[in-house]
Amino acid sequence: MQTTVIPGRTVLCKRKPATSTFYQEVVKGLSAPQKYLDSKYFYDAEGDRLFQQIMQCEEYYLTGCEMEILTSRSAEIAAALAQHASTFDVVELGAGDATKSIHLLRQLLSNGTDFTYFPIDISANVIGQLEQQLPVTLPNLRMKGLNGEYFDMLQQANTYSHKKKVVLFMGANIGNFNSTAAHDFCVELSDYLLPGDLLLTGFDLKKNPQVILRAYNDNAGITRAFNFNLLTRINLELGANFDIKKFEHYPTYDPGTGACKSYLISLEKQQVQIDDVCINFEADEPLYMEISQKYSLEETDQLALATGFQPVARFFDNKKWFVDTLWKRV
Ligand SMILES: C[S@@+](CC[C@H](N)C(=O)[O-])C[C@H]1O[C@@H](n2cnc3c(N)ncnc32)[C@H](O)[C@@H]1O
Structure with missing residues (x-):
């Protein structure tokens, strides 16, 4: 295994072998007729740090809206959970730094709810941070961090506990799937759950297109750096050997479909070498990086009903820009 050192990066990274899933998925995406990269790979330690900065950006309204819901309505959310289940485990998909869900966890603890918290994340770095910090912030919390892909780790969580599940999928993570993938994801998720299990999902709602586009094009250039x-x-x-100076960040929002997409545009005809694979870029060729799909309330209900869930409650911020929906597995 080789070691690559890039000046300015504090971490020495071991080069992953050509057989790694990361390598295979990157080469597959870059070899496709319309080049793409999977946004789940944004989150190495530097990506986690940049995403935490994005969440602080004035333009990135999503975090403020969902934070308002979690800080002001956790008692109501906990009461809604208690109506459907007296004892359960809380599994959070793509937990990140859990700065919003922590308010719900605190509320559940103060209600005396008997639960274990299973944060799942593909980033080993954030799971390590959560395992260090959460027991300090919430000393009575029982938790087990699970580092890996959503469904692999959900399966593991199922082996640790057979209690009813409350699954959290916050921060508009679901928006990182296009409509078809979100449908398929919810169908697969419902297969891992049992009737009566609950799912609290954050959806960013359709709103003024300029407000949305600005959120993915902040003035300080943090979203650009994240890409x-x-x-x-x-x-x-x-x-x-990507030369990032030869690409520019191009975010778009289509208010017709609700799809907010980020691209990197190749500024010239160029070749990029990955191990022994050579990727050709034309001048102005787009590399599709991420979708952040926006929803109407009707679309969230349709998604629930089409994938084995029943919508049971909605929690909004004051501006109604964001919603956390509570669904029950039918
Ligand atoms: C947009 S961030 C949101 C974090 C958090 N839910 C919040 O609201 O602040 C997405 C998180 O999901 C994780 N993630 C993305 N794709 C994943 C996957 N396929 N399996 C597990 N975690 C994933 C990322 O590492 C990241 O921490």
């Missing part, structure tokens, strides 16, 4: 960081990660971990 470029994936190219740097590929350089570090897969030994590629």
